[in-house]
Amino acid sequence: MSLNSKRVADNTFEPMINTSKSLNIRWYRCPVDKVLLRDLMKPDDIKGLYHAIGHLALWGATGTFAFYMFVQEIWLAFFAALFLQGTVASFFTAPHHELCHKTVFKTKWLNDFFLYVFALLSWQNFRVYQFSHNYHHRYTLHIEGDREEVMPAAPSLRIWYLVQLFTVNITGGYQSKAILPTLVNFIQIASNRFDNPYNFWGGELYEGCDEHRAKAKNWARIVLLFHTCVIGGAVAIGHPILAVLISGSVFIANAHRYFVGVTMHCGLKHDETDFRKCVRTITLDPLSEFLYWHMNWHLEHHMFAGVPCYNLEKLHRATAADMPKPRTLWGAWREMRETWHRQKTDPDYAFDTFVPSPAVNPIKQEANLEASVGDIDQRATS
Secondary structure: OOHHHHHHHHOOOOOHHHHHHHOOOOOEOOOOOHHHHHHHOOOOHHHHHHHHHHHHHHHHHHHHHHHHHHHOOOHHHHHHHHHHHHHHHHOOHHHHHHHHHOOOOOOHHHHHHHHHHHHHHOOOOHHHHHHHHHHHHHOOOOOOOOOOOOOOOOOOOOHHHHHHHHOEOOOOOOOOOOHHHHHHHHHHHHOOOOOOOOOOOOHHHOOOOHHHHHHHHHHHHHHHHHHHHHHHHHHHOOOOHHHHHHOOHHHEOOHHHHHHHHHHOOOEOOOOOEHHHHOOOEEOOHHHHHHOOOOOOHHHHHHOOOOOHHHHHHHHHHHHHHOOOOEEHHHHHHHHHHHHHHHOOOOOOOEOOOOOOOOOOOOOOOHHHHOOOOOOOHHHHO
16 A cells, blocks of 8 residues: 555545645746746637537537437437437536636636536536645645545556446446445535545545535535436426436446546656646547547646636647657556556556756746636635
């Protein structure tokens, strides 16, 4: 067992409200022209609407086709359409993530509106996620401050897990959304129990933050009420399949989202102050990149979190000389699996990404570089 895993098992953590006052990491960021960076950080409502409406339209179109095939009892086409809709829905975690950063839209109410929509449809508690994700960005892979991602993690290819990922995800695992843990988590938070609010967090996340804990509890109740109404309404009108297509789609066909999402940090070094060593960028085909809301440019996203997702490839080009070469999806998985096999005998081993030497004049740590990672300063108001 690695030291990180032992600490999680022992739950030897300070309340995060205390840790955030004492832990200060000076991250290395690649040099980039300040004028260009300022331009790349500007949100665009048109681009935001293209992504949000486009993603919802794909989900709606595949779901409508699946419903029609079900009514017509054309079963092969129905299951194919259901698989496609589930694949689209499984990527709803991507817009939820981006909208939590508040960088997608220039107009605030548009960002909030679509955040609520995607959070409802994808069974996400954005209140918990924003609170947690702030720490993930500030303290990436430093166990004292980040329990969204705890290394080492296993890029699993277990048969039973793969069966669930390609059909209905019941019990879940790393980087996937399953029915049972999701329901249990929402019921616990709705009941004001925060022993395990998200990933590897325990009660330390919300200790001393009662106001924000109450917000998370209320949102959990709203999500449960919404899906209860959807399921009840679908049964009442004689079309229970609608409950599957609306409330259940995020638990179906999670495979592609899993294969893409695992690559973000798995196998990389923890307790580093250089994002290039602990975050991985990969290249994807255009459709996958659209569904993933360009989070394949994940290293760029961590280094400059205030840049909207649709500008990350431009940011990559501007910083490419000081960045490691992006992996392919296949190359990232080969790297992760080889690392995982070595970790079986050496739990503290991690892949050491080759990076160019640090630039002579790395950019200074500035407030705007950490802007829009979420409600990162809310903890101070609790």
